[in-house]
Amino acid sequence: MFTNFPFFPQQASEQAATMDALYFFLVAVTAFFTLLIAVLVTVFAIKFRRRHDTEVGEAIHGSLALELLWTFIPLGICMIMFVWGAQVFFHMTRPPKGAMEIYVVGKQWMWKAQHMDGASEINELHVPVGRPVKLTLGSEDVIHSFFIPDFRAKADVIPGRYNTMWFTASKPGRYHIFCTQYCGTKHSAMIGTVTALEPAAYQAWLGGGAAGGTMAEAGAKLFADLSCNTCHMDTNQGRGPVLKGIYGKQALLASGQSVTVDDAYIRESILNPQAKIVAGFQPIMPTFQGLVTEEQILQLIAYLKSLNGSTATATTGTGTPEVK
Amino acid sequence: MATTAAPLNYLNNGYGAASWLLTRDHKRIALLYLYSITAFFFLGGFFALLIRLELLTPAADMVAPDMYNRLFTMHGVVMVFFFLIPSIPAVLGNFLIPIMVGAKDLAFPRINLLSWYIYVLGGLFTIVAAISGGVDTGWTFYAPYSTSASNSHVILAGVGIFITGFSSILTGLNFIVTVHRMRAPGLTWFRLPLFVWAHYATSLIMILGTPVIAITVLLVAVERGLHLGIFDPALGGDPILFQHLFWFYSHPAVYIMILPAMGVVSELVQAFARKNIFGYSFVAFSSLAIAVIGFLVWGHHLFVAGQSTYAGLVFSLISFFVAIPSAVKVFNWTATLYKGSVSWDSPMLYAFGFIGLFTIGGLTGLFLATLGMDIHMHDTYFIIAHFHYVMVGGAIFGYLGGLHYWWPKITGRMYPEGWAKFAALNIFVGFNLTFFPQFIVGYLGMPRRYAMYAPEFQVYNVLSTAGATILGVGYLIPMIYFAWSLKHAPRAGDNPWGARGLEWEIPSPPPTENFTATPIVTEGTHQYAPSREVGIV
Numbered sequence: 001m002f003t004n005f006p007f008f009p010q011q012a013s014e015q016a017a018t019m020d021a022l023y024f025f026l027v028a029v030t031a032f033f034t035l036l037i038a039v040l041v042t043v044f045a046i047k048f049r050r051r052h053d054t055e056v057g058e059a060i061h062g063s064l065a066l067e068l069l070w071t072f073i074p075l076g077i078c079m080i081m082f083v084w085g086a087q088v089f090f091h092m093t094r095p096p097k098g099a100m101e102i103y104v105v106g107k108q109w110m111w112k113a114q115h116m117d118g119a120s121e122i123n124e125l126h127v128p129v130g131r132p133v134k135l136t137l138g139s140e141d142v143i144h145s146f147f148i149p150d151f152r153a154k155a156d157v158i159p160g161r162y163n164t165m166w167f168t169a170s171k172p173g174r175y176h177i178f179c180t181q182y183c184g185t186k187h188s189a190m191i192g193t194v195t196a197l198e199p200a201a202y203q204a205w206l207g208g209g210a211a212g213g214t215m216a217e218a219g220a221k222l223f224a225d226l227s228c229n230t231c232h233m234d235t236n237q238g239r240g241p242v243l244k245g246i247y248g249k250q251a252l253l254a255s256g257q258s259v260t261v262d263d264a265y266i267r268e269s270i271l272n273p274q275a276k277i278v279a280g281f282q283p284i285m286p287t288f289q290g291l292v293t294e295e296q297i298l299q300l301i302a303y304l305k306s307l308n309g310s311t312a313t314a315t316t317g318t319g320t321p322e323v324k
Numbered sequence: 325m326a327t328t329a330a331p332l333n334y335l336n337n338g339y340g341a342a343s344w345l346l347t348r349d350h351k352r353i354a355l356l357y358l359y360s361i362t363a364f365f366f367l368g369g370f371f372a373l374l375i376r377l378e379l380l381t382p383a384a385d386m387v388a389p390d391m392y393n394r395l396f397t398m399h400g401v402v403m404v405f406f407f408l409i410p411s412i413p414a415v416l417g418n419f420l421i422p423i424m425v426g427a428k429d430l431a432f433p434r435i436n437l438l439s440w441y442i443y444v445l446g447g448l449f450t451i452v453a454a455i456s457g458g459v460d461t462g463w464t465f466y467a468p469y470s471t472s473a474s475n476s477h478v479i480l481a482g483v484g485i486f487i488t489g490f491s492s493i494l495t496g497l498n499f500i501v502t503v504h505r506m507r508a509p510g511l512t513w514f515r516l517p518l519f520v521w522a523h524y525a526t527s528l529i530m531i532l533g534t535p536v537i538a539i540t541v542l543l544v545a546v547e548r549g550l551h552l553g554i555f556d557p558a559l560g561g562d563p564i565l566f567q568h569l570f571w572f573y574s575h576p577a578v579y580i581m582i583l584p585a586m587g588v589v590s591e592l593v594q595a596f597a598r599k600n601i602f603g604y605s606f607v608a609f610s611s612l613a614i615a616v617i618g619f620l621v622w623g624h625h626l627f628v629a630g631q632s633t634y635a636g637l638v639f640s641l642i643s644f645f646v647a648i649p650s651a652v653k654v655f656n657w658t659a660t661l662y663k664g665s666v667s668w669d670s671p672m673l674y675a676f677g678f679i680g681l682f683t684i685g686g687l688t689g690l691f692l693a694t695l696g697m698d699i700h701m702h703d704t705y706f707i708i709a710h711f712h713y714v715m716v717g718g719a720i721f722g723y724l725g726g727l728h729y730w731w732p733k734i735t736g737r738m739y740p741e742g743w744a745k746f747a748a749l750n751i752f753v754g755f756n757l758t759f760f761p762q763f764i765v766g767y768l769g770m771p772r773r774y775a776m777y778a779p780e781f782q783v784y785n786v787l788s789t790a791g792a793t794i795l796g797v798g799y800l801i802p803m804i805y806f807a808w809s810l811k812h813a814p815r816a817g818d819n820p821w822g823a824r825g826l827e828w829e830i831p832s833p834p835p836t837e838n839f840t841a842t843p844i845v846t847e848g849t850h851q852y853a854p855s856r857e858v859g860i861v
Contacts, residue, residue, distance in 0.1 A: 030687040059853040060602060074648055
């Protein structure tokens with residue numbers, strides 16, 4: 001019935017070995033101290049067992065030296081864990097520049113992934129082996145969490161904001177996607193599969209799925225359909241700021257502060273336009289809350305990004321991008 | 325009444341229902357709590373049994389997912405709020421703290437009775453919520469699921485938790501005032517039993533933390549009932565705010581559950597090694613350190629929620645700091661055995677179990693405090709295993725050990741020691757078989773709160789369910805022999821263990837007023853022989 005007793009998940013990403021090394025260290029520390037305590041307790045309990053009914057123990061008050069010893073040795077070991085863990089965390093939560101971008105939206109109870117070239121898939125995610133992939137995660141409803149155990153990658157998917165995660169698949173194959181944040185009736189059915197493909201196979205897969213145009217093209221169409229272009233013109237004549245080339249730049253706000261034009265800021269500006277008005281403009285934009293879906297917002301973001309002329313890294317699947 | 329067989333004690337001093345339901349005797353109130361938390365324990369255990377049976381196979385074949393979601397929610401709510409939090413403080417603390425400080429009762433006996441009624445009222449709301457269809461949010465009530473998406477009885481259960489919180493606050497208040505104001509002459513702070521120190525630290529958390537969970541569940545009810553945007557981004561709220569508020573109480577609440585158990589173990593180790601504790605002041609202050617530092621670590625539940633990396637760094641660092649006082653306690657308990665006169669009586673078996681299992685529970689907590697590691701571990705069965713090692717291997721072992729140790733004092737009767745040893749062993753084996761496989765299946769990636777799971781996880785779930793069955797039997801055995809002992813077991817005498825401490829100097833069961841004359845204390849507890857410093861460079 002049970003043919004295998006796995007003790008560890010597969011190492012299917014370049015990050016997996018990094019995580020497992022930390023895990024083995026923690027397991028070793030745990031095993032050592034558990035054994036130490038178990039042996040000491042057992043030995044003392046046997047060696048100093050009560051021999052007759054009236055026997056009492058020797059009244060030892062304590063020892064400052066020992067107290068200091070077993071305060072500072074555990075503290076030192078904890079500090080190793082802290083620094084090591086922080087390093088792994090920084091590595092795992094900061095996507096390298098040039099990572100391939102995929103947008104994922106979670107909703108009760110499915111995952112929808114959109115690739116920059118327009119391909120989209122449900123409860124499936126195709127990624128190339130050997131290339132860093134950055135997922136930008138949003139939710140339509142409640143909190144979910146996107147977890148690929150074989151990649152040791154996870155991030156919560158929270159309504160009202162974007163979280164990101166990244167990984168570099170290292171082994172072709174099919175791997176579980178689990179929702180790990182409880183989200184209702186079909187929480188345990190909100191699962192899917194990542195398919196990691198060799199770069200050539202990935203290109204072939206992409207070729208088959210991009211019939212509807214790229215994400216940016218879909219965004220451009222939406223930009224016109226929603227009449228965004230009546231205010232956000234290509235020239236300074238419009239009632240709203242020119243959007244060409246602003247992605248990733250700093251925008252000066254009417255409040256005197258400045259903000260980076262990133263996915264989160266664009267999303268906020270669509271849904272809650274009055275929150276951060278760019279200096280020199282009137283707070284006249286209406287909210288699009290309820291008029292656009294999370295997926296459409298992501299398409300609009302992709303469109304704005306494409307106005308920078310820098311979508312090349314996101315859509316071509318071959319070659320090794322620069323990884324810092 | 326000249327022919328009274330037994331001397332007057334708190335048990336035979338009045339028999340009617342009113343003499344119990346209107347009592348102001350801390351010992352009788354402790355028993356009222358004992359009955360009610362035992363009922364909740366078996367209710368929560370029943371939910372756990374159904375959970376484990378469902379998880380025997382990968383498919384959701386015994387109950388539908390919606391029912392499964394209600395089961396784990398009710399298991400968590402009942403066990404956390406209605407068993408673990410009140411367990412040791414409200415039963416053993418209530419019974420023992422006045423006696424241990426040499427007082428006739430707690431500082432506010434009427435408020436003590438009120439705490440029990442509030443607890444029962446809160447419990448009734450929760451039971452009504454369970455009977456009328458249950459709650460499916462998980463005991464964590466995460467928004468916006470709890471406020472906007474769930475169609476279960478969130479508000480009803482929330483009201484139950486809200487009400488019960490006041491019971492906790494009042495108990496904490498009573499303990500703190502009692503320890504400050506009612507100590508017997510000569511009973512200085514550093515002569516107090518460590519059980520009292522642990523409860524003092526626990527009481528601080530109860531008073532300072534509980535109002536925050538009350539406010540949080542109130543806000544959930546307000547958003548759910550009135551659609552005021554607080555947590556749901558669709559209404560302009562922030563779901564992360566909920567997590568901060570929730571864990572600001574609920575992480576310290578973990579220490580409400582474990583600190584009293586640590587206090588019990590400190591007493592057990594001393595009594596059954598017939599030896600004062602090694603490093604008294606380090607053990608005492610480590611309780612306070614855990615209580616204080618424990619308030620600053622809540623953010624380690626949010627490492628993958630998108631909290632700022634630097635906030636994550638700070639929370640990780642402080643989480644490691646809170647591990648140190650726990651380690652200090654474990655080393656001191658172990659060192660106390662050295663050159664002791666160690667008996668293997670059943671309460672001590674629980675203490676041995678506690679030290680080993682809490683060590684595993686504590687060390688596996690470090691995995692989760694480690695920023696990078698938590699990315700993979702978060703919300704998997706590894707966490708389930710970790711906190712059950714602390715809550716069951718720690719808190720419940722402490723509770724059962726304490727109950728066995730003080731049972732002769734509480735009831736005046738012994739219990740069948742052979743059965744007690746057998747039950748302790750049974751619980752130890754069943755517990756490990758239940759929860760150890762969950763560490764492995766957690767690292768493999770099985771998420772918590774899954775009614776269905778991938779087939780490759782089944783072998784570990786089968787082991788876990790087998791263990792839970794053994795564990796369940798282990799819990800029933802003490803129920804039976806404790807009930808039996810009340811009428812049939814031999815009388816205990818004042819001090820069956822040959823232990824030191826004020827509670828062992830008065831009759832068993834104690835008279836209503838505890839002490840006929842106020843005791844005068846001249847040394848710390850558990851002084852079995854003249855004290856000396858150990859000479860280690």
